Amino acid sequence: GAVVSQHPSWVICKSGTSVKIECRSLDFQATTMFWYRQFPKQSLMLMATSNEGSKATYEQGVEKDKFLINHASLTLSTLTVTSAHPEDSSFYICSVRSPHGTELYEQYFGPGTRLTVT
């Protein structure tokens, strides 16, 4: 399976500041990456689909001006949480979709980034 890295693993920031999270696909070029958010004891919630070279597609209810996504290369997508508030504290996970044959729709997940906003 693919190796996906995220940086940082965890971050604590003050309310009102911005935080950037990086997601890298280390094994293959990923034209599509996904950003998820997971609150404690809840399932994954898809925030947006990141497409290389074009604008991200956001899910209903996700503010695109607050969660800025940049997919500038085939191996890197970034999520910037702007003007973070305590309610943005969550576990943010990125994933990449396999481009290969029968694994075509399998998603490989990064290790996640735990964000705490104080």
Next chain:
Amino acid sequence: GQNIDQPTEMTATEGAIVQINCTYQTSGFNGLFWYQQHAGEAPTFLSYNVLDGLEEKGRFSSFLSRSKGYSYLLLKELQMKDSASYLCACLDSNYQLIWGAGTKLIIKP
């Protein structure tokens, strides 16, 4: 609407067998995934079913019935390390993953 149901929590004994069920209603269906997620970690892939039947992979097996909108994950010879959440997810007609809320499996000695 789209909906995936699985039990919130299950408890089983080390060495035993446990079956985690998942029922789904989605707009279109292009397969069902099971993922394992340990606390504080990202999900890892366990299985993918798109045709009816049982897929066996070591101690884990996954079953699908498309006509019933039903799947289960079967874990045999349970080990303490199997304590985790198990997520059921379906690919809809747009090939987007629709996630269940996950089943927390607690293994007792």
